[in-house]
Amino acid sequence: MVVIYHKNNLVVEVKNNQDSIAFKNVTITEALFTLAEKYPDELILWCELSLKDNLNYEALPVIFHHKKILASFNLISSNFLPDAIGYVEQSPYIKINKKVRYPTWIMSSKTGGVHASVLSALKNQITLDNDFDYFLCSMAKLGMDQGLLCYSEPLLIKDFLEKENKLKDNWDVLFKFVKQHYRTRWVFLLFLNLLVYERKTLFFPLLKSFVYRKRNLRSNSLENIKVESINKVVEKNTIDVIIPTIGRKKYLYDVLKDLSRQVHLPENVIIVEQNPDKNSVSELDYIKNENWPFKIKHIFTNQTGVCNARNTALSLIESEWVFLNDDDNRFDENLLKDVLANLKSYGIKSLSTSYLQPKEIKENKIISQAQIFGSGNSFIHASLLDTVKFDMRFEFGYGEDSDFGMQIRNSGVDVIYFPNLEILHLKAPIGGFRVKPILAWDNDEIQPKPSPTIMLNMQLHLSQQQIKCYKTILFFKFYKVQKIKNPIIYLKNFEKQWKQSIYWSDKLKLKKA
Structure with a gap:
């Protein structure tokens, strides 16, 4: 472990364990790459000199539990980039929950760290900006797309107390960053949004931004860094599967058959069957008529709604892991086995698979942090069920998947996407007895937009x-x-x-x- 103590974007002191290393008149970014070359198997940390006594060394193994992690923490309420960065990005990475480990590319020079192997892999690809905050945000923004897992991590600082300290907005820096890390059209949208919503006419920052070229990393820049987490997240190796269903008897049968062929079988399959007809009975006769290599918990209800169905199923979980499945999915016999292997490797508690429809082409082929969450193709640790559930306010609307994913992130758990794990989503036709619900705003003269x-x-x-x-x-x-x-x-x-x-x-x- 190597620690760089800095002040005003310059190195003040460097320590390797208890030994001091001499650095004079160099920027922090230069020191980072020099140290990464000298100590290729070490964690490289940075810390503002004023926080030297607050750096939490005991938590470092928990924070950097494998080599592909970049983490930092900012004690003050505002970030290096103005809040107006939200005018160009809709991802969950902008509104940071500083109370928990939270996924974001918005890094801080206050304190943080990254493994030397990441710096070595990015050497000669990334610009060594003199402004250390700018460099860190740029490295994280570019690295995220290549599988670098980036976090705001409060455990880095002990005796942490968030400070209210509003930084002055630097519009030149913001427009420069947008030009270098987004498509050019977003620079114009940033200008328009600032004009419309904040009455700011920022012609000069807009024009100056065109001096800068877009930054990119080579594809698969970090693929040679092996991920072997020290986190122990898989102990019992047990999985329960939940499936809400309505009017898809044939498709559900195929899902059960795929589950029955798994190399690693689930313990329980929890099916919540819905039918709004008060006089109806279950149509899923094959649950009892056939033998299955797992226990099936079958709930039949006249109450429709996917949020209620999934919450009902989640309340019956007994295993260590939960597979949030759907009634029109298909997958091969190795899915559950491979999922457990990847969970162990990355030491994570939430995983999403590839979820393409027939004839769709996979675009993202790198294991990376997921901006979205799918309730038909995800696996979560059962311990999360103490804090997350499907919000009934979204019933019969849109957004329950996204909200569930945000609940997971705000509990301190990241959602990681694995393109090598594949579930085919058939997008089957709607079941024959579904009834379109009447929403409170359906008869409004002025229809709400958006939903x-x-x-x-x-x-x-x-x-x-x-x-x-x-x-x-x-x-x-x-x-x-x-x-x-x-x-x-x-x-x-x-x-x-x-x-x-x-x-x-x-x-x-x-x-x-």
Whole structure:
């Protein structure tokens, strides 16, 4: 372990265990790569000199439990980049929960660390910016796409107390960062959003940004770094499967057959069958008529709704792991075995697989942090069920998957995507006895736009700037498909629909989750 103590973007002291290493008049970024070359098997840490006594050495093995982790922590409430970065990114990485380990590429020079092997792999690919905060955010933003797992980690600091200290917004830096790490169109959208929502006319930062070129890393830059976590997350090797179903008898049968062929069999398969007809009975005769190599817990209910069905199934979990499955999935016999192997390797408690529909082409082929969460292709540790559940306020709407994933992240657990683990989503036709629910806003003269459940999800989990960015994008996308072509009339109508969505979202907030 090597620690760089710094002040004002310059190295003050470097220590390898208890030995001091001489560095004079060099930037922190230069020191990082020099030390990575000299100590290729070490964890390289940085720490602002004023926090020297607060660095939590005891927690380092827990934080950096494998080599592909970049973590830092910022004690103050504001970040290096202005909050306006939310005007260009809709991911869960912008609104950081500083109380837990939280996935984000927004790094801090206050304190942090990365393994030397990561720095060595990125050498000659990444610019050594003099501004250490800029360099860290850039490395994390680019590295995330190549499988670098990046976190805000409060365990780095002991005796932590968040400080209220609003940094002055540096618009030149923000526009530069957007130009170097996003498509060029986002620079213009950033300018537009700042003009519309904050009445800022930032022509000079916009123009200056075009001096800079987009940054990229070579594909698979980090593929040679082997991941072997010291975390012990798989002990019992047991898995329960939950499947909500409605009107898909044949498709569900195929799912059960795929499960029965698994090299590593599940312990329990929990099926929640729904049928709104009060006089109906189960159509799943094969549950009792055939022999299955696992226990099937079958619940039949007249109450429809996927949130209720999944929560009902989750309440019956007995195993160490939960497979959130769907009634129209297909997968090979090695799925559960391979999932457990990858969970062990990465030492994680939440995993999502590839989830393509027939004829879809896989684009992301790198194991990486997932921006989305799928409730039909994910595995979670059963301990998470003490803190997460499907929010009933999203029942019959949209956004329950995304909200569930955000609950997981806000509990301190990341969601990792594994493209090598594949589940085929057949997207089967809707079952014959499904009834379209009547929502509270269905008869409103002014229909809410977006759906109130989408608005609720944004209000719960996104920053204000991200919500406004969504509004701008929706404004332009919706204009193409709606009938009003007069832009002034369209704008007025759009504002009414947006306010109506907020109105119903606020109503939903008052309901029990």
